[in-house]
Amino acid sequence: MGALCIGLDGEWRLRGWSPDGAETMELAASTPGHVHLDLLREGRLPDPFWRDNADACQWVEKWDWEYERTFDAGPDPDTSWALLQFDGLDTQAEVSLNGRAVGCAANMHIPHEFEVGALLRPGANTLRVRFPSIWRALEGKPMDLPAAFTSERVHIRRMQCTFHWDWVNRFVSYGIWRPARLAMPATARLTDLSAVTSAIGDAGASVRIEAAVERRGSEAVGLRVRLSDPDGATVAEWDAPGVGEKLELAATVAEPRLWWPNGQGEQPLYTVSAWLTGADGRELDARRVRLGLRTVAIEAVDDAPGSPEEARTRELRVRFPEDDRNGDAPGRSFIVTVNGRRIFCQGGNWVPADPWPSRTTAAQYDHLLGLAADAGINCLRVWGGGIYEPEPFWEACDRLGILICQDFMMACGKYPEDDPAFMEALRAEAPVVVRRLRNHASLAWWSGDNENGMHFDADDPETWGKRIADEITGPACAELDPTRPFYPTSPYGGKKNTSVTIGDCHWTALVMGRADLDELPDYRGRIARRVGRFHSECTSSGVPALSSLRRFMTDDELADPTHPLWYFHTKDNPYLDIRLYDLQRQSADALYGPSETMEGRIGRMQTLQREWVRLVVEALRRSKWYCAGILFWMYNDSWPATGWSLVDYYGVPKAGWYGMKDACKPVIVSIEEAEGGGRVWVVNATQAALSGTVRLRVQPWQGPPTWHQEVSFTAPANGACVVAALPAGLGQGRPSHQGGAGAGQAVLVADLQADGHSDRTWYYPGMPHEMAPPPTRLSVAPGDGTVTIATEGYARSVTLQGDIVASDNYFDLLPGEERTIAWRPVPGLAPPAEVRVTCWNMA
Numbered sequence: 083m084g085a086l087c088i089g090l091d092g093e094w095r096l097r098g099w100s101p102d103g104a105e106t107m108e109l110a111a112s113t114p115g116h117v118h119l120d121l122l123r124e125g126r127l128p129d130p131f132w133r134d135n136a137d138a139c140q141w142v143e144k145w146d147w148e149y150e151r152t153f154d155a156g157p158d159p160d161t162s163w164a165l166l167q168f169d170g171l172d173t174q175a176e177v178s179l180n181g182r183a184v185g186c187a188a189n190m191h192i193p194h195e196f197e198v199g200a201l202l203r204p205g206a207n208t209l210r211v212r213f214p215s216i217w218r219a220l221e222g223k224p225m226d227l228p229a230a231f232t233s234e235r236v237h238i239r240r241m242q243c244t245f246h247w248d249w250v251n252r253f254v255s256y257g258i259w260r261p262a263r264l265a266m267p268a269t270a271r272l273t274d275l276s277a278v279t280s281a282i283g284d285a286g287a288s289v290r291i292e293a294a295v296e297r298r299g300s301e302a303v304g305l306r307v308r309l310s311d312p313d314g315a316t317v318a319e320w321d322a323p324g325v326g327e328k329l330e331l332a333a334t335v336a337e338p339r340l341w342w343p344n345g346q347g348e349q350p351l352y353t354v355s356a357w358l359t360g361a362d363g364r365e366l367d368a369r370r371v372r373l374g375l376r377t378v379a380i381e382a383v384d385d386a387p388g389s390p391e392e393a394r395t396r397e398l399r400v401r402f403p404e405d406d407r408n409g410d411a412p413g414r415s416f417i418v419t420v421n422g423r424r425i426f427c428q429g430g431n432w433v434p435a436d437p438w439p440s441r442t443t444a445a446q447y448d449h450l451l452g453l454a455a456d457a458g459i460n461c462l463r464v465w466g467g468g469i470y471e472p473e474p475f476w477e478a479c480d481r482l483g484i485l486i487c488q489d490f491m492m493a494c495g496k497y498p499e500d501d502p503a504f505m506e507a508l509r510a511e512a513p514v515v516v517r518r519l520r521n522h523a524s525l526a527w528w529s530g531d532n533e534n535g536m537h538f539d540a541d542d543p544e545t546w547g548k549r550i551a552d553e554i555t556g557p558a559c560a561e562l563d564p565t566r567p568f569y570p571t572s573p574y575g576g577k578k579n580t581s582v583t584i585g586d587c588h589w590t591a592l593v594m595g596r597a598d599l600d601e602l603p604d605y606r607g608r609i610a611r612r613v614g615r616f617h618s619e620c621t622s623s624g625v626p627a628l629s630s631l632r633r634f635m636t637d638d639e640l641a642d643p644t645h646p647l648w649y650f651h652t653k654d655n656p657y658l659d660i661r662l663y664d665l666q667r668q669s670a671d672a673l674y675g676p677s678e679t680m681e682g683r684i685g686r687m688q689t690l691q692r693e694w695v696r697l698v699v700e701a702l703r704r705s706k707w708y709c710a711g712i713l714f715w716m717y718n719d720s721w722p723a724t725g726w727s728l729v730d731y732y733g734v735p736k737a738g739w740y741g742m743k744d745a746c747k748p749v750i751v752s753i754e755e756a757e758g759g760g761r762v763w764v765v766n767a768t769q770a771a772l773s774g775t776v777r778l779r780v781q782p783w784q785g786p787p788t789w790h791q792e793v794s795f796t797a798p799a800n801g802a803c804v805v806a807a808l809p810a811g812l813g814q815g816r817p818s819h820q821g822g823a824g825a826g827q828a829v830l831v832a833d834l835q836a837d838g839h840s841d842r843t844w845y846y847p848g849m850p851h852e853m854a855p856p857p858t859r860l861s862v863a864p865g866d867g868t869v870t871i872a873t874e875g876y877a878r879s880v881t882l883q884g885d886i887v888a889s890d891n892y893f894d895l896l897p898g899e900e901r902t903i904a905w906r907p908v909p910g911l912a913p914p915a916e917v918r919v920t921c922w923n924m925a
Contacts, residue, residue, distance in 0.1 A: 085265055085266060085267040085268060085271060085366070085367060086160070086265070086266040087263050087264070087265050087266070088153055088154075088155065088263060088264040089261075089262075089263050090113070090151070090153060090209070090261075090262040090263050090264060091113050091114060091261050091262060091263075092112065092113065093110065093111070093112060093151065094110075094111040094112070094113055094149045094150060094151040094258075095108065095109075095110065095111060095149070095150045095151065096108065096109050096110070096111035096117065096120050096147060096148070096149055096150075097147070097148045097150070098117075098145045098146065098147050098148075099145060099146045099147075100144075100145055101144050101145065101215065101217075107126070109121070109124045109126065110123075110124060111149055113149070113257070113258040113259075113261075113262065113440075114170070114257075114258060114259050114260050114261055114262075114440040115257050115258065115259065115438075115440050115441070116172065116255040116256065116257035116259055116438040116440050116441075117142055117147050117213075117255050117256045117257055118130065118139065118142055118253060118255045118437075118438055119257075119438055119440070119441060121142065127139055127142075130251075130253070130437075131633070131634050131721060131722045131731075132633075132634055133634065133635065133636075133639075133647055133650075134646075134647060134650050136251040136252075136253070136650075139253065140252065142254075142255065143215060143216065143217075143252075143254035143255070143256075144215055144217065145215060146212070146213065146214050146215055146218075147212070147213045147256045148210055148211065148212040148213070149210065149211045149212075149213075149257075149258055150208065150209070150210045150211075151208075151209055152206050152207060152208050152209070153206075153207055153209065153264065154205060154206060154207075155202055155203065155204060155205065155207050155264070156204065156205075157204050157205065158204060159202050159203075159204060159266065160266050161199035161200070161202050162199060162298070163197075163199060163266060163267050163268075163298050164197065164198050164199040164202050164264065164265075164266050165195050165196065165197060165198070165264070165265045165266070165267070166179070166184060166195065166196045166198050166209075166262070166264055167193065167194075167195050167262065167263050167264075167265050168187070168193060168194045168195075168211075168258060168260070168262045169193045169260035169261050169262065170190060170191075170193065170258070170259045170260030170440075171187045171190065171194055171211065171213075171257075171258060171259070172190040172213075172240055172255065172256055172257050172258075172259045172440075173187075173188060173189065173190040173213075173216065173238055173239060173240040173256070174186075174187070174188050174213060174214055174216060174218070174219045174238075175187040175188075175194075175211055175212065175213055176211070176212040176213075176214070177194075177196060177209075177210070177211050177212075178209075178210045178212075179198050179201045179202070179207060179208070179209055179210075180201055180202075180203060180207055180208055181208070182201050184196045184198055184201065188219070188239060188507065189239040189240075189507055189510070189511055190239060190240035190241065190259070190469070191239060191240075191469065191470055191491055191511055191515065192510065192511050192514045192515070193260075193514070198264075202264075211258055213256035213257070216234075216238055216240075216254060219237070219238065220234050220237060220238070223237045223498075224498070227495065227496045227497075227498060228495060228496045229494060229495030229496060230247075230493075230494035230495060230656075230657075231245065231246050231247055231248070231494075231656070232245050232246055232252075233495070235495075236492075236495045236496070236497045236498060237498060237501075237504065239491075239507055239511065240254075241434060241439070241467065241468050241469050241491070242466075242467040242468075242491070242492075242493050242494075243433060243434065243467040243468055243493075243720060244434075244437045244720070246653075247467065247653065248653045248654055248655040248662065248725075249433075249652075249653055249716070249719070249720070249723050249725050249726050249727075250433075250437060250653070250719075250720040250721050250723065251437070251653070251721060253437040253438070253721075255437075255438055257438075257440060259438075259439065259440040260440070260472070267298075267366070267367065268360065268364075268366045268367075269297065269298055269299045269301045269303070269360065269366065270295055270296065270297040270298065270301070270303045270358055270360075270366050270367065271295070271296050271358065271366065271367045272293060272294070272295060272356060272358050272367045272368070272369045273294045273295065273296045274292070274293065274294035274517055275291075275292070275293050275294075275354065275356050275369040275370075275371050275521075276291070276292045276293075276371065276517070276520060276521055277289060277290070277291045277292075277309075277352075277354040277371055277373040277521060278290050278373075278520065278521075278563075278565055279373070279374075279375050279376055279377060279565070280565060281377065282338065282340070282375070282376075282377050282421060282422075285334055285336070286334045286335050286336040286337065286338055287334065287335040287338035287340075287375040288332065288333075288334055289309065289332065289333045289334070289335060289373065289375070290330070290331070290332055291307060291309070291330070291331040291332070291333070291354055292328065292329070292330050292331075293305060293307065293325075293328070293329045293331075293356050293369075294327065294328055295325055295326070295327055295328070295329070295358065296327070297327075301360055301361055302323075302324050302361045303324075303325060303358055303359065303360060303361070303366065304321070304322055304323045304324060304325065304358075304359045304360075304361075305320075305321075305322045305325045305329055305356060305357070305358055305359070306319075306320070306321050306322075306356070306357045306359065307319070307320045307322075307329075307331060307354065307355070307356045307357075308320075308353075308354070308355045308356075309333055309335075309352060309353070309354050309373075310352060310353045310354075310355070311335075311339070311350075311352055312339060312350040312351055312352060314353075317333065317335055317352070318333040318335075335352070335375060338375045339375065340375050340376055340421050341374030341375055341376040341480075341483070341523045342376070342420065342421070342483060343420055343425055343460040343461070343483045343484070343485050344455050344458070344459065344460040344482060344483035344484055345458060345460055345483070345748055345767060346420070346423065346425065346460070346483070346767075346769075347483075349374065349480065349481060349482065349483045349523070350374070350375075351372045351373065351374055351480060351481070351523070352372070352373040352374070352375060353370060353371075353372055353373070354370065354371050354372075354373055355368070355369075355370045356368065356369050356370070371521045372477075372480060372521070372522075372523075373521065373523065374480060374522075374523025374524075375523075376420055376421050376523055377420070377421055377422070377565070378418070378419070378420050378485075378526045378527070378565075378566060378567075379418075379419045379567065380416060380417065380418055380419070380527060380567045381415055381416075381417040381418075381419055381424070382414055382415060382416060382417075382585070383414065383415050384412040384413070384414050385412045385413040385414070385415075390708075391413060391415070391708055392412070392413065394413075394613075394705075394708050395412070395413030395583040398582055398583050398613070398614075399583060401611065402582060402612075405580070405581070405582050405587075405589065406576065406577075406581045406582050406583050406584075407539075407576075407577040407578060407581075408576045408577050408581055408583060408584060409577075411576070411577075411584070413583040413584055413615070414575065414576075414583075414584040414585060414615070415615055415707070415708075415710065416575070416585050416586050416615045416616035416710060416711070417616075417707055417710040418461070418485065418526060418527075418710065418711065420485070420526075423769075423800075424707060424710070424800060425460065425461075425485070425710075426703065426706050426707075426710055426711065426767065427460060427461035427485065427616070427710065427711035427712070427713065428458065428459060428460060428461065428699060428703075428711070428712055428713075428742075428745075428746045429454065429459040429460060429461040429462045429463075429484070429485075429712075429713050429714070429717065430454075430459065430462060430463075430713050430714040430715070430716055430717025430718075430728055430742075431462070431463045431465045431618075431619060431713055431714065431715050431716040431717055432462045432463065432464050432465060432468075432471075432716070432717050432718060433465055433467070433468050433716055433717075433718060433719070433720050434468040434469050434720050435447070435450060435718055435719075435720065435731075436720060436721075436731075437720055437721055439469055443474075444474035445909060445910070446733065446909075446910070447471075447474045447475045447478050448474070448478055449733050449908070449909045449910075450718055450729060450733060451475070451478040451479060451482055451484060452478070452482065453729055453733075453735060453739065453887065454482070454484055454717065455482040455483070455484060456743065456887075457728075457739055457742045457743040457746055458742070458743060458746030458747060458748070459484065459717075459742065459746065460483065460484060460485060461484065461485040461486070461487070461526070461711065461713060462479070462484055462485075462486055462487075462713070462717060463486070463487040463488075463489065463529075463572070463618055463619075463713050464486055464487070464488050464489060465489055465493065465532055465716070466489030466490060466491055466492050466493040466529070466531050466532030466533075466572075467491070467493035467494065467532060468491065468720075469491065470488075470491065470515050470518070470519065476519065476522045476524060476525075479522065479524035480522055480523050480524045483524070484524055485524055485526040486522075486524045486525050486526055487526060487527050487528075487529060487572070487618065487713075488519060488525055488527075488528055488529065489528075489529045489530075489531060489532050489572060490512065490515070490528070490529070490530055490531055490550075490555050492530075492531035492532070492534060492547065492550070493531060493532035493533060493534070494532060494533050494534065495534060495546070496534070496546045497531075497534065497546070497547065497550065499546075499547075499549045499550055505550070505553075505554070508550060508554045508555070509554055512554050512555050512558035513558045513561075513562060515558075516528075516558050516559055516562040516563050517562060520562060520563040520566075525566065526566065526567075527566055527567040527568070527569065528555070528559050528563070528566060528567070528568040528569070529568075529569050529570075529571065529572040529574075530547055530550065530551040530555045530556065530568070530569065530570040530571050530572075531547045531550070531551075531570075531571050531572070532571075532572055533571070533572070533573070533588065534546040534547035534571055535547050535548065535570065535571040535574070535579050536571070536573055536578070536579050536580050536588065537578055537579070537580075538578060538579055539576070539577040539578055539579065540574060540575055540576055540577070540578075540579055540584075540585070545570075545571070545579075547570065547571055548570065551570035551571065552570075555568070555570075556568055556570065569585075569586075572586060572588075572618050572619075573585060573586045573587045573588045573618055573619075574586060575615075582612075582613075582614035582615065583614070583615060584615065585615060585616070586614075586615065586616040586617070586618040586711075587614040587615065587616065587617060587618070588617075588618060588619035588620075588715075589612060589614045589617055589619075589620065590612070590617075590619075590620045590621040590715075591605075591608050591609040591611075591612040591620075591694075591698060592620075592621045592622060592623060592694060593665060593669055594621070594658060594665070595658055595659050595660060595665075596659050596660050599665075599668060599669065599672060602669065602672045602673060602849075603849060605673065605697075606697060606755050607755060609694075609697050609698055609701050610701045610754060610755065613701065613702060613705045613708065613709050614709060615708070615709060615710065616709065616710050616711040617702065617709070617711060617712045617713060618711070618713050619713060619714075619715045620698065620712055620713065620714055620715060621714070621715045621726060622691050622694055622695050622698070622714050622715070622726065622728065622738050623662070623665070623666045623669075623690070623691060623694075623725055623726055624666070624687060624688050624689075624690055624691025624692070624694075624736050624737050624738050625666070625684055625687040625688055625724045625736075626688075626722075626724065626730035626732075626734060626736050627688075627730070627734050627736065627883065627884070627885070628640075628681065628684060628883060629734065629883065629884055629885050629914075630722065630730045630731075630732050630734050630885075631684070631724070633722060633732065634647075634651060634722040635647050635648075635651070637680070640680055640684070641680040643667060643683060648663050648667075648724060649661060649663050651722060651723055651724050652666070652723065652724045652725045653723070653725070662725055663724065663725075666687055666690070666724075666725065667683075667687065669690060670683075670686040670687045670689075670690045671686070672849075672851075673686075673690060673693075673849065673850050673851060674686040674689065674690070674850050674851050675851030681920065682922065685879060685881060685920075685922060688736065688737040688881075688892060689737055689879045689892055690737075691728075691736060691737045691738035691741065692737035692738055692740055692741035692892045693741065693850075694738075694741070695714065695728070695738045695741035695742050695745065696741040696742075696744050696745045696843075698712065698745075699712055699741075699742065699745035699746060700745055700750065700752040700763075700765075700843070701752075701754075703745070703750065703752070703765045703802060704752055704754060704763050704765060704802050705802075706765070706801065706802055714728060714738070714742070716728075717729065718731075719731040728742055732885070732908065732910075732911060733908050733909065733910065733911070734885055734886075734887075734908050734911075735887055735888075735891070737891070737892040740888075740890060740891045740892050740893075741892075743890075744841075744890075747839070747841055748766070748767045748768055748839060749764065749765065749766050749767065749768065749772060749774075749797070749834065749836055749839035749841060750764070750765050750834070750841045750843070751763070751764055751776055751832045751833075751834040751841050751842070751843050752764075752765065752843055753808070753830065753832055753843055753844075753845040755847075756808075758810050759807060759808045759809055759810045760807070760808035760845070761804045761806070761807055761808065762776060762778065762793065762804065762805050762806040762807075762808065762832055763802055763803065763804055763805065764776065764795055764797040764802070764803060764805050764834065764836075765797070765801075765802040766797035766798065766799065766800065766801060766802070767800060768799065768800070769799050769800060770799050771796055771797065771798055771799050772796070772797045772799075772836050772837060772839070773794070773795065773796045773797075773836065773837070774794075774795060774797075774834060774835050774836020774837060774839070775792055775793065775794050775795070775834070775835055775836070776792070776793045776795060776805055776806065776832055776833065776834050777790065777791075777792050777793075777832070777833045777835075778790060778791045778792070778793065778806065778808075778830065778831070778832050779791075779830070779831050780828045780829075780830055780831075781828055781829055781830075781831050781876070781896055781897070782827055782828040782876075782897075783827060783828070783854075783855040783856060783875055783876040783897065784856070784874075784875045784876065784897050785897060786897075787831075788828065791806075793805055793806040795836075797836075808830075827854075829844045829845065829846045829853070829876075829894075830844060830845040830846070830847075831843075831844045831896065832844070832845075844894065853878065855875060855876040855877075855878055855923050856875060856923065857875075857923050857924065857925035858873050858874050858875035858876065858877050858897075858921070858923055858924070858925055859873070859874050859875075859924075859925045860872070860873050860877060860880070860919060860921060860924060861873070861900075862919045864916065864917065865902070867904060867905060867906060868902050868903065868904050868905070869882065869902070869903050869905065869917050869919060870900060870901070870902040870903075871895065871900065871901055871902075871903065871919055872895075872898075872899070872900035872901075873895045873896075873897065873898070873899060873900075873921075874897065874898070875897050875923075876894065876895070876896060876897050876923075877894060877895040877921040877923065877924075878894055878921055878922040878923050879892055879893070879894065879921055879922045880892070880893055880894065880895050880919065880920075880921045881919070881920050881921065882903060882905065882917050882918075882919055883917065883918040883919070883920060884914035884916075884917050884918065885907060885908045885911040885912070885913075885914060886905040886906065886907060886908065886914065886917060887905065887906050887907075887908060888903050888904070888905040889903050889904040889905070890903055891903075895921075905917060
């Protein structure tokens, strides 16, 4: 007979005490969960997302809270080995059983286990988990450590962002936030099972399997292990009749089915199953892990003397001396390779999908990550101010081929590396995290933290977080996960760590201050010039769909461009000289011109993000392999915000997601401004040279093109090339093509066709607000999950309104053009009764 298990999830009672003990409350609770969610369910809190209600929720963190429940252990429980197991406690917790203390916890990020055999009773048992306010744990701690937004957070091992960030409100909560149970193992149990691809060669894929066993008593135990292919067929099998604490196995998989990132191939997953058996053959425990056969590395190679890379490095150092102080040191690449193939990483930074992550469901992970895959994203960075995501996240990434850079959970501050208790907590945390995540094919590389060392040189011994990386996180990765790269911090490399010519950088072309607004007339040039080796953070900004905005603001508030709630839901970065919402609004006004209507103004702040994302990805893909990656800040959102993300809190794609989807196609066409004219590029992410055509035309607002040219090309495999030079005068303010339209009255359109691949980009050589297409009529014909849109004249920023995922959105239609757009509702939201279609110049 194997281990017995009594689940402890579900109904609990929750009690709360005010700081002075004068007030108390009691209510029903549910686990996994958080106190805020119980209070909200019971009507003790207003909707924390509506308007500024979040301010009315701040008292919760100052109270003490206690969960209580009873469970039935049966008439004769086996008390020889009984374990209370909590997969997650947020955060400082005191656990008692039947009135006796069991133990304490102080780390949200790892599971906690307590032996309780001596306290367990037949029949009813009473379990309590008390969460003192974090402020009790902070007594006596220094509050002057430098940290972004607030300093007390660096002492507490819980998700950092909900102490307040420049994109989420403060929501410090408490709770049994992951599943809990009472486990009563037999005489032995499996404590770990890992499988890793150590090499891939001509003979096949070399797989290393390790199993760890914990035993009680002297009974001999055996272990059966099976490696199965993606179809379930047995590849290798072992039967070890007598094992100790550890078993190591090796196998070679002939003709392996390799795992590839999204867009590069399939994601077949092998299975390793292990069964622990007693002397009489009975099953004591079992585990299973999935395995993707693949290798991963980061190509960090110095620029060769006289190479184009060396020339680009010198150019960047001259142009941006404040961002790169490396002098004559050679530049160095940062290129992710999978199975020996270079991968241009395109994606974003992942943050917790909710301020109370206990309520994020597997279906939500599937939706958000499915959107990422649909947009051509092949890489996400799990940012260091959040959580180590649960299995549903990782299973989806493995299945969808989304590479993950995993930060250890520290961000933007000086952590107390001289505090023995803090360092001991990290020593306990790091190996647990590495063991839990290392089996996943999607995990590509580790980073010691987010931006703690960003303003230091890579070799500076005083770098914040260096001691943690040298003594704890780095050694844990080297010992337990040696096949994956580890970097001490992100960004990392050169002088300073966010150097744009060495390693990865957190660098953006987005305007981030008052002075940057003056550069907007040359926004395309600004984007094209800011090319680093690997942008592990690159900001984009845009407001959500109108349907999402209406979930947390009224129409009257939305109509007021300076209403305080715009700022409340955008938040601010104290290091900038302008408020983030003002930066977003003023950028949209400068590029597209002000609008007198609510929908027009919101539409411009949406299209700003789509166009910026598209242009940034195009520019960086044109620069492959000098640049080898772009991860936008940020991919998703933790609460209803109006700023950085590509997908909003409700799971509705923002305009930036559609820009990403456009620019991340395997094959794209791109127009680059250049002195004396311009250049047309084709970027090919496929593994074969690709031949096709690009049709160029000058398209006025009405009628047929006034100039056109068709160019044939052959683009190299996994590369980029110029396929055409454009006439002189392009980029000098107005079209001047042969037969071109009058000043400001046309756009240059490029359409690509190549072996099943198609793409379109367009270029207007003035400021976008100078585009003045006359009013046009749209013809809209709804279908079953589709809408067909036709226009008489040029239609600017055609937008499908509603809680939908569309095949395209926020796009321009050419005169006389018709497109059928497929759409589907967002899971968890009511399907719209109709999809409303608008454009900026609608008659």
